[in-house]
Amino acid sequence: MRGGRLPRNLDRYAVHVVDRALDVLETLRDSGRPVRLQDVAQRLPIAKSSVFRLLCTLERRGYVDRTPDNLYRLGAHWLSYRDLAGKHPPLTEISVPHMRRLLDAYGETVNLGVLREGKIVYLEMLESAHSFRMAAAAGTISPVHSTALGKAIAAFLPESVIDATIRRRGLPALTPRTITSRAAWKRELARTRVRGYAEDNGETEPEVTCIGAPIFGFDGNVIGAISVSGPASRMRSIRQRVARAAVDACAAISRALGPASERRAQRGG
Amino acid sequence: MRGGRLPRNLDRYAVHVVDRALDVLETLRDSGRPVRLQDVAQRLPIAKSSVFRLLCTLERRGYVDRTPDNLYRLGAHWLSYRDLAGKHPPLTEISVPHMRRLLDAYGETVNLGVLREGKIVYLEMLESAHSFRMAAAAGTISPVHSTALGKAIAAFLPESVIDATIRRRGLPALTPRTITSRAAWKRELARTRVRGYAEDNGETEPEVTCIGAPIFGFDGNVIGAISVSGPASRMRSIRQRVARAAVDACAAISRALGPASERRAQRGG
DNA sequence: CTCGCATGTTTCAGTGAATGAAACTGACGT
DNA sequence: ACGTCAGTTTCATTCACTGAAACATGCGAG
Numbered sequence: 001m002r003g004g005r006l007p008r009n010l011d012r013y014a015v016h017v018v019d020r021a022l023d024v025l026e027t028l029r030d031s032g033r034p035v036r037l038q039d040v041a042q043r044l045p046i047a048k049s050s051v052f053r054l055l056c057t058l059e060r061r062g063y064v065d066r067t068p069d070n071l072y073r074l075g076a077h078w079l080s081y082r083d084l085a086g087k088h089p090p091l092t093e094i095s096v097p098h099m100r101r102l103l104d105a106y107g108e109t110v111n112l113g114v115l116r117e118g119k120i121v122y123l124e125m126l127e128s129a130h131s132f133r134m135a136a137a138a139g140t141i142s143p144v145h146s147t148a149l150g151k152a153i154a155a156f157l158p159e160s161v162i163d164a165t166i167r168r169r170g171l172p173a174l175t176p177r178t179i180t181s182r183a184a185w186k187r188e189l190a191r192t193r194v195r196g197y198a199e200d201n202g203e204t205e206p207e208v209t210c211i212g213a214p215i216f217g218f219d220g221n222v223i224g225a226i227s228v229s230g231p232a233s234r235m236r237s238i239r240q241r242v243a244r245a246a247v248d249a250c251a252a253i254s255r256a257l258g259p260a261s262e263r264r265a266q267r268g269g
Numbered sequence: 270m271r272g273g274r275l276p277r278n279l280d281r282y283a284v285h286v287v288d289r290a291l292d293v294l295e296t297l298r299d300s301g302r303p304v305r306l307q308d309v310a311q312r313l314p315i316a317k318s319s320v321f322r323l324l325c326t327l328e329r330r331g332y333v334d335r336t337p338d339n340l341y342r343l344g345a346h347w348l349s350y351r352d353l354a355g356k357h358p359p360l361t362e363i364s365v366p367h368m369r370r371l372l373d374a375y376g377e378t379v380n381l382g383v384l385r386e387g388k389i390v391y392l393e394m395l396e397s398a399h400s401f402r403m404a405a406a407a408g409t410i411s412p413v414h415s416t417a418l419g420k421a422i423a424a425f426l427p428e429s430v431i432d433a434t435i436r437r438r439g440l441p442a443l444t445p446r447t448i449t450s451r452a453a454w455k456r457e458l459a460r461t462r463v464r465g466y467a468e469d470n471g472e473t474e475p476e477v478t479c480i481g482a483p484i485f486g487f488d489g490n491v492i493g494a495i496s497v498s499g500p501a502s503r504m505r506s507i508r509q510r511v512a513r514a515a516v517d518a519c520a521a522i523s524r525a526l527g528p529a530s531e532r533r534a535q536r537g538g
Numbered sequence: 539c540t541c542g543c544a545t546g547t548t549t550c551a552g553t554g555a556a557t558g559a560a561a562c563t564g565a566c567g568t
Numbered sequence: 569a570c571g572t573c574a575g576t577t578t579c580a581t582t583c584a585c586t587g588a589a590a591c592a593t594g595c596g597a598g
Contacts, residue, residue: 011329012577014326015290015326016585017284017556022330029349036546037546047586048545048587049586049589052282052546056284057284057287062408068437080406081350082407117336123348137348137349141346286555286584315558318576319557
């Protein structure tokens with residue numbers, strides 16, 4: 001490796017305004033429809049005039065569009081990122097039908113994720129219809145060590161890769177239940193390997209339970225995982241069935257990815 | 270319309286840091302491959318430590334990824350914008366083959382654009398192989414009044430829409446040759462209507478000539494345009510042939526777009 | 539027609555935060 | 569072991585971001 005040591009505090013160097021600008025963009029993205037300046041200001045802890053300036057900046061660069069009646073939405077400049085944002089890798093296409101079946105059967109949010117740069121990236125996310133549900137956009141990042149997706153993947157990764165990942169990202173506590181000791185985490189991975197699926201019992205977010213199962217590529221290496229997540233209260237009773245169903249779904253996906261796939265399905269870590 | 274009057278100076282309110290952050294993102298995007306912090310700093314007039322902070326901020330939000338050996342590239346969070354960025358409207362799909370034919374025939378950059386919020390948005394862009402060429406990313410924004418794309422579209426738009434656009438965007442001078450008088454611009458549109466294609470003779474960028482032709486939707490309304498652009502020196506000799514070829518290509522696209530239709534023709538008005 | 543309200547625009551002065559330079563830390567090659 | 573290189577961290581300066589409040593404008597009520 002080149003250069004100095006890796007950073008300690010990522011947050012230490014965050015630039016305030018840029019963070020806010022991203023908040024504005026994500027607000028527009030999540031609104032779905034054009035919104036008024038004031039709506040944005042209201043949803044974020046930012047003064048109206050500041051939102052105004054941020055929107056001006058983003059509009060000038062084409063990242064934001066303004067309609068004639070002063071409604072804002074994401075602009076055309078996003079097109080220039082389509083090669084990165086628009087790619088639907090075969091993994092996603094193959095997985096979605098299976099994910100939908102899981103969602104229909106249990107009514108809880110279903111996620112598809114892969115490992116990238118030592119973190120879990122959500123590629124797809126089918127949301128539960130429950131008003132109290134896990135929800136996030138595709139592209140969201142989560143840590144490996146606390147999530148069911150992460151454990152499902154890590155459990156079937158070579159020891160060396162796991163060690164490198166931990167060395168790089170550590171085992172930060174996200175909730176009181178997060179596993180923070182290296183030994184305990186290794187034991188958790190062993191348990192996961194044995195039963196074939198992973199659990200996250202409020203280790204990433206309090207009161208949220210996830211069940212995750214691994215997806216294997218044509219060469220037998222783990223390339224991703226699917227998880228079902230919901231409030232602990234609802235998940236408790238269906239945990240066993242969900243686990244079995246998730247494992248079955250992932251097995252089916254792995255089979256579908258099969259020997260035919262010449263392509264490297266996804267980038268691993 | 271609600272709210273106060275429209276803004277005078279868009280630039281007046283630009284937030285410096287946000288602009289820089291966007292510069293960094295676009296640098297990563299345009300690099301194509303992972304790059305070092307220092308490379309980014311070198312390409313932009315920003316100090317190394319500032320680039321570092323911006324990259325930290327963007328990384329924390331998932332918009333930037335860092336490889337284990339400290340190379341930066343765009344991150345997974347772009348996935349969350351795929352619904353906006355990934356859309357390939359039928360217009361693009363149908364147009365690209367025709368555009369490629371133009372590129373092959375004349376060797377100059379071919380653009381596809383539409384009108385959105387009073388500005389020209391580039392949907393697709395096939396780049397000339399010449400080292401001296403027009404080049405920009407899809408999603409780029411340009412003004413209507415100076416570009417061949419803009420004129421080709423505006424010429425076939427209802428007068429009221431044109432007026433509204435000018436009222437909204439004005440006729441700012443981009444080069445000494447830009448048409449800045451409303452009357453002159455109207456005459457230019459009339460000329461465009463008569464001959465069926467538009468020209469931009471260094472009105473957007475000095476020494477750059479563009480030839481643009483309109484694309485009509487199934488209902489006969491103009492929905493976009495294609496242009497061929499290159500240095501004035503090379504364009505001079507092929508202008509006539511390019512114009513004819515562009516008009517033919519657009520006619521073919523218009524036909525392919527819709528069942529109905531004899532489009533409102535070259536000589537109409 | 540006038541008034542009042544809602545919304546976006548602009549100004550302003552304080553201050554918090556972004557800035558570049560330079561010192562520092564490790565890693566790697568020699 | 570040392571020199572070099574690239575990323576990290578610190579720091580004092582000052583710039584520009586900040587929120588509040590005033591302003592402009594459009595709309596609807598009365």
